[in-house]
Amino acid sequence: MRSLRWRLFWVALATVFAVAALVPRNTTQRVLDQKSGRMKDTTVRRVPISLGLDLQGGIHLALEVDQSRGPVPDAAEAIRRAERVVRTRIDQFGTTEPVVQVVGGNRLIVELPGEKDPDRAKRVIQQTAFLEFRITDMQSKFRDAIPAIDRALRAAGVQAPGNAPVSAVSQLFGADTAKQKQPGAKRKQQPDTAGLNAPGPLSSLLYQGALPGEYLVPVEQVPVAESLLARPEVQRLVPRGIELRWGTEDISRGARSFQTLYAVEDRPIITGDELEKATARRDQLTNQSVVDFVLSRRGGRTFERETGRHVNDYMAIILDGRVQRQPPIIKSQIGQRGQIELGAKALQEAQDLALVLRAGALPAPLTIVEERTIGPSLGRDSIADGIRAGIVGVALVVLIMVIYYRLSGALAVAALTFYVLLTLGGLAAFGFTLTLPGLAGLVLSVGIAVDANVLIFERIREELQHGKLIRTAVDEGFKHAMSAIIDSNVSTALTAAILYLVGTGPVQGFAITLIIGIIASMFTAVFLVRTFYMIWLQRRPDMATLSV
Amino acid sequence: MIRLFANANYDFIKWRRWAIGLTLAFIVPGYALFFVRGLNYSIEFTGGTLIQVTTVQPVGTGKIRSALDAAGVRDAEIQQFGASNEYVVRARLGAGGVTAQGSTQATAQAVDSALAHGLGADQYRILRTEAVGPKVGRELQGKAFLAIFFSFIVTLIYLAIRFEWRFGLAAVLATFHDILSTIAFIHYLNLEVSLVVVGAVLTMVGYSLNDTIIIFDRVRENLRKFRRQNLYEILNLSINETLPRSVLTHGTTMATTLALVFLAGEVLRPFALVMTFAIFTGTFSSVYIAAPILMYIEKRWPGQDARGARQFRPGAASVSPAPGAPPRAPQPQAMRQ
Numbered sequence: 001m002r003s004l005r006w007r008l009f010w011v012a013l014a015t016v017f018a019v020a021a022l023v024p025r026n027t028t029q030r031v032l033d034q035k036s037g038r039m040k041d042t043t044v045r046r047v048p049i050s051l052g053l054d055l056q057g058g059i060h061l062a063l064e065v066d067q068s069r070g071p072v073p074d075a076a077e078a079i080r081r082a083e084r085v086v087r088t089r090i091d092q093f094g095t096t097e098p099v100v101q102v103v104g105g106n107r108l109i110v111e112l113p114g115e116k117d118p119d120r121a122k123r124v125i126q127q128t129a130f131l132e133f134r135i136t137d138m139q140s141k142f143r144d145a146i147p148a149i150d151r152a153l154r155a156a157g158v159q160a161p162g163n164a165p166v167s168a169v170s171q172l173f174g175a176d177t178a179k180q181k182q183p184g185a186k187r188k189q190q191p192d193t194a195g196l197n198a199p200g201p202l203s204s205l206l207y208q209g210a211l212p213g214e215y216l217v218p219v220e221q222v223p224v225a226e227s228l229l230a231r232p233e234v235q236r237l238v239p240r241g242i243e244l245r246w247g248t249e250d251i252s253r254g255a256r257s258f259q260t261l262y263a264v265e266d267r268p269i270i271t272g273d274e275l276e277k278a279t280a281r282r283d284q285l286t287n288q289s290v291v292d293f294v295l296s297r298r299g300g301r302t303f304e305r306e307t308g309r310h311v312n313d314y315m316a317i318i319l320d321g322r323v324q325r326q327p328p329i330i331k332s333q334i335g336q337r338g339q340i341e342l343g344a345k346a347l348q349e350a351q352d353l354a355l356v357l358r359a360g361a362l363p364a365p366l367t368i369v370e371e372r373t374i375g376p377s378l379g380r381d382s383i384a385d386g387i388r389a390g391i392v393g394v395a396l397v398v399l400i401m402v403i404y405y406r407l408s409g410a411l412a413v414a415a416l417t418f419y420v421l422l423t424l425g426g427l428a429a430f431g432f433t434l435t436l437p438g439l440a441g442l443v444l445s446v447g448i449a450v451d452a453n454v455l456i457f458e459r460i461r462e463e464l465q466h467g468k469l470i471r472t473a474v475d476e477g478f479k480h481a482m483s484a485i486i487d488s489n490v491s492t493a494l495t496a497a498i499l500y501l502v503g504t505g506p507v508q509g510f511a512i513t514l515i516i517g518i519i520a521s522m523f524t525a526v527f528l529v530r531t532f533y534m535i536w537l538q539r540r541p542d543m544a545t546l547s548v
Numbered sequence: 549m550i551r552l553f554a555n556a557n558y559d560f561i562k563w564r565r566w567a568i569g570l571t572l573a574f575i576v577p578g579y580a581l582f583f584v585r586g587l588n589y590s591i592e593f594t595g596g597t598l599i600q601v602t603t604v605q606p607v608g609t610g611k612i613r614s615a616l617d618a619a620g621v622r623d624a625e626i627q628q629f630g631a632s633n634e635y636v637v638r639a640r641l642g643a644g645g646v647t648a649q650g651s652t653q654a655t656a657q658a659v660d661s662a663l664a665h666g667l668g669a670d671q672y673r674i675l676r677t678e679a680v681g682p683k684v685g686r687e688l689q690g691k692a693f694l695a696i697f698f699s700f701i702v703t704l705i706y707l708a709i710r711f712e713w714r715f716g717l718a719a720v721l722a723t724f725h726d727i728l729s730t731i732a733f734i735h736y737l738n739l740e741v742s743l744v745v746v747g748a749v750l751t752m753v754g755y756s757l758n759d760t761i762i763i764f765d766r767v768r769e770n771l772r773k774f775r776r777q778n779l780y781e782i783l784n785l786s787i788n789e790t791l792p793r794s795v796l797t798h799g800t801t802m803a804t805t806l807a808l809v810f811l812a813g814e815v816l817r818p819f820a821l822v823m824t825f826a827i828f829t830g831t832f833s834s835v836y837i838a839a840p841i842l843m844y845i846e847k848r849w850p851g852q853d854a855r856g857a858r859q860f861r862p863g864a865a866s867v868s869p870a871p872g873a874p875p876r877a878p879q880p881q882a883m884r885q
Binding site: 064374385388392401406437441446448451487490496499 | 551675678681683692694698703706754757761792793803812813816820823
């Protein structure tokens with residue numbers, strides 16, 4: 001009795017786990033906003049099983065460093081740089097949940113679900129990275145121009161979005177920045193927020209950031225701000241010598257998150273061409289994360305001159321037109337060698353910044369070694385066909401089991417529904433992707449999953465034939481079938497594991513489905529069916545014949 | 549209650565020579581076919597370009613061929629794929645023609661523009677393109693070979709631990725037979741050997757071993773139970789005892805693979821066909837290959853089996869007939885039946 005309770009407990013636990021893994025949940029996705037044509041974060045509610053490209057449609061690209069025009073010294077490092085660059089461009093793909101990863105140390109895999117135009121995707125990826133250093137708008141020229149821009153926008157008939165809530169938030173936010181001012185930091189001029197957040201069309205969207213030339217835009221209003229800034233009347237009024245560049249990072253203040261927008265000088269003080277080396281380290285004395293960089297001789301001279309003129313100014317590091325991290329302050333004149341201090345930040349962040357610098361200094365030419373494009377209609381057809389085949393296949397298995405083993409067969413079929421639930425739950429819980437071969441593996445594994453039950457039932461029949469009592473026959477049947485079940489399942493799991501290790505993409509999906517299926521089938525076919533039998537025999541202790 | 553093959557008592561082992569002759573008659577011509585044509589490798593392995601298109605009207609492969617020829621895209625293979633208005637164009641690397649010059653992606657574009665020219669831009673739609681460089685294909689070939697090799701090694705080790713090396717060797721040889729006959733099967737039907745089909749072959753390795761293990765597990769048990777009988781009888785007994793299970797499990801698995809063959813679409817069909825054949829050959833080899841091989845191995849290298857359960861050779865110490873037991877036919881004679 002006690003053991004039955006424990007069994008039911010385990011069954012309930014596994015069921016809860018599987019159901020919890022499969023319940024539709026809210027996930028944040030970056031999706032294309034149809035109105036503005038920009039990427040934005042949205043929350044969607046969906047079953048957390050992701051579909052492979054072959055089911056969803058999309059583009060799969062494998063890239064390597066192009067060595068055809070002369071060897072590239074460190075290809076592994078070059079591919080990491082390329083990965084970093086492609087990541088900064090990730091929004092340009094315009095697809096939800098793109099995958100960018102380095103495989104095997106020398107190959108970059110880019111997967112773009114739902115993307116239809118391979119040429120555009122390839123252009124985005126293969127574009128040469130461009131790095132530049134620019135001084136931010138220290139005189140707040142852009143801020144001074146905002147009232148004029150607002151007027152121009154109003155004249156053009158652009159209304160400010162709702163006034164009251166914005167001003168409330170701006171007050172809250174103003175207090176927030178005030179608290180942030182660090183006493184030790186030297187600032188040429190303290191930004192005051194008075195001029196901003198006036199209820200103009202543009203000013204109501206912008207909040208003064210922590211340093212001159214830095215502005216914050218609420219993430220949900222970024223598309224609006226972008227479309228306003230792109231208007232010709234605004235472009236005309238942006239002060240001469242100033243350009244606007246978006247930052248890469250989102251900053252959260254309280255419950256809201258903001259994207260950074262920088263007003264920077266239109267002329268770079270130096271570009272990636274002049275950069276020779278960038279490495280990250282942890283300073284032993286100060287325990288700070290530091291990026292050391294070395295410039296070319298010519299670059300060093302330019303940099304010395306420029307930094308001499310801009311001591312205590314902020315220098316934006318811009319890769320492919322996007323400002324990376326918060327611009328550091330120039331503390332003193334810098335020559336050929338310099339360092340960027342990241343304070344108490346983790347070394348990993350310094351390493352990332354060093355990678356950004358190297359990516360801009362030594363662009364890695366990429367060549368496409370594999371390209372697959374799957375149209376969305378093909379993916380939809382594949383899912384429909386796979387599900388139809390699955391339903392027919394499973395129905396046949398159910399029919400065979402119930403006709404041949406009657407009530408025991410029905411128990412096995414009941415266990416089979418748990419099996420499918422657990423397998424799908426396992427796929428969801430570990431974040432595996434369901435591919436077309438995976439779907440086939442799932443269907444196939446249903447046929448194989450009942451094998452354990454067949455073994456057990458046949459054994460029980462044999463024991464009954466030898467004149468054993470029902471209870472003994474069931475016990476012996478399970479006991480004797482066990483070694484065969486374990487041996488056969490382990491050997492199948494081993495081959496599946498090898499397939500996973502050496503396979504790629506869809507085949508790995510197949511192997512994973514098979515492995516999870518084997519584990520789930522061991523649980524349902526042996527443990528769960530045994531539990532069913534225990535309940536059954538307990539309810540009917542005087543049973544004369546077993547329906548097997 | 550339905551019972552199939554209950555208390556069956558067929559002399560399976562008697563037919564071993566016939567079975568081996570039959571399987572050779574299947575495998576050898578399959579390999580002789582290599583003199584005529586090679587395996588139909590997918591472009592994943594060879595490198596090259598694949599384009600699947602659907603046309604508004606069923607235009608026939610001839611029309612597509614002439615469209616490609618007109619644009620100078622030669623040596624491409626054109627095939628109807630599933631529905632009557634779906635076609636697959638393949639251009640393998642190394643086949644000469646256009647692929648030799650440009651990259652595989654350039655070929656994809658050339659095919660696209662050739663179709664736009666020959667059929668009209670609104671008359672077709674591209675469903676899928678694949679362009680694989682030569683390096684990736686070569687790597688994949690190596691990986692597929694490694695996968696099969698390692699799966700053998702690992703299962704051999706596992707079986708040696710769980711059973712005994714004689715059993716393990718017999719099981720692996722039977723599985724090797726399955727791979728040989730599956731390749732012959734693929735060759736007969738000229739199925740496309742893609743990575744997924746290699747996956748099917750590997751799954752078959754697992755499945756076939758599984759099947760052999762079920763029978764050997766029974767052999768192991770019966771060797772302990774019936775110390776008097778010789779291996780020939782015990783093998784037959786074990787196969788007969790597990791026969792209902794074999795029939796049932798193959799029935800359920802076959803039901804799922806046949807559903808995949810007929811309903812799961814063109815992309816999965818080679819995989820499903822190979823799996824269906826694999827289930828058939830896996831069962832066949834467990835009975836007619838693995839068991840006789842175990843017998844031959846035992847004859848060649850007699851010794852303790854299944855962790856010292858008994859010894860086979862009469863008079864080889866440890867187990868001897870109990871006094872007064874009926875005399876038993878010497879084993880070599882029984883094997884010669």
